Amino acid sequence: MNTKSDTWKKGIVYQIYPRSFMDSNADGIGDIPGIISKLDYVQNLGVDMIWLSPVYGSPNDDNGYDVSNYVGINKEYGTMEEMELLIKEAKLRNIKIVMDLVVNHTSDEHPWFIESKNPLSPYRDYYIWAKKPNNWTSFFGGSAWDQVGDEYYLHLFSKKQPDLNWNNPKIMEEIQKIMRFWLDKGIYGFRCDVINIIYKTSLENGKKRFVLTGKEHYHSQEGCHDILRRLRSEVLNDYDCFTVGETVMVTPKEANDLILPERKELDMVFGFEHMETDQINNKWFKTKFNPNKFMKTIATWQQEVHWNANYLENHDQPRSVSRFGDDKKYHYESATMLATLNLTLKGTPFIYQGQEIGMTNGDFKSLEDYQDVETHRIYQIARSLHFPKWYIKKMIERTSRDNARQPMQWNDSNGFSKGKPWLKINANQSVINVETQEREDHSILSYYKTLIRLRKSSETLISGSFKPLYMKCGVFIYQRYDDNKTYSIVLNMTRKPKKVPVKFKGSIIISNYGITELSSTSLKPFEALMILEDMKND
């Protein structure tokens, strides 16, 4: 049993989507040498871990979440030597690398699947084949089955992402080898892709649903818990590492069933309930953002879940300043208000590349500008359902995952690449970029750096308790406290001035309007304050 460091609880994670982070060889595609060239920037942010989205061999149908070689590197991103150099260079800067474990499915170009297409192959049972498809539907819309020969194979995502058959003990063997291959290279653990749907209890038809018909046969099944316990006891326990599960559709209770220490499964999970408070039925049918619903969901997870992985955006989600803030009139104020939320909650903060400078949703002009496989799939389905074109355009503009995948805005021109970027760069990089913000004290980037330093120096923010004080009219007030200190965090999540309904005594630790005195009884638009309560007055 290896002694486990607690960096994953005390530190902060920065997510890098390699294709869009930094291009070192002018082919318009981000790569590993590009990441290495920006490690000083990442270190200067003050973060402790980098979660690296997949860089494995892949045909890029889903930008690497379709793996064709788990123990090789996509040549567009670099070589294994460069990957080993990244781990080493990061370590020199006290940054640990966390890889993406994508084991619900492989690419259909993985040798296992190519072999498996032959019914007589020993690899046939590495995947899920059936004489005829059941009624299950895919996360990307449409049937979850495609035909090869006279049989069908299951794919809960794109048809180029066939699901692995975890009922086959060979899969456990193969995946344990892959995990050890990377842990032996000195990585600090895994973000586990859709890890709570990998075990299918049966292939029975599912109850007809608007989305994900069939999910009751694979969502958080007992067989999945068994697999997670074995991965932990047979592999992970031999290393100083942690796991964060990407667990779709879990409630706080289901999250605890995956992460409570006595369960010996995962260390923490990404929940989605706060990310589903501005939609009806599914993410493509967005509603007006309702801050009260959002903050109540967050408060529930803070109080009920053993240890949270706190995030506001990632490579699948729209940009938080556009979605939960105001990326026009109150760009600085709302981005820094959201930063204050993200970095003062209880649990491990995750920051997605570009969030620290307030990167916004995309400025795509036509469907051809989008690259995401899911976006194009949804477009086809919406057209086949005769949705009006103007409605489909709005749906895609608000929800496409490409909103988060436009290249990192390093300066006001070609900071990301000297070549033609694989995905169009947002025109607002002329004003929203790292170089400009590094020069200014009053910038989103400077605010993030201050907040990160503050959080890492405060035992109360890292391990203290959480208590909601007020969650109404778009105002979210909560406390983080322990025996030594009590902080009150006050957030106006709206563009309207709001009355402060609670009396505070104490000193202002941080304010996104730069105020130093607790005089006013009202909050400005998107105002954020953190106050160190005056304990003497009790």
Ligand code: ISL
């Ligand atoms: O898009 C989403 C966020 O609302 C989800 O439906 C997402 O597709 C789902 O959470 C699974 O995401 C993960 O697995 C997918 C991959 O496309 C995503 O990028 C990855 O984060 C299949 O590997």
Ligand code: CA
């Ligand atoms: Ca490149």
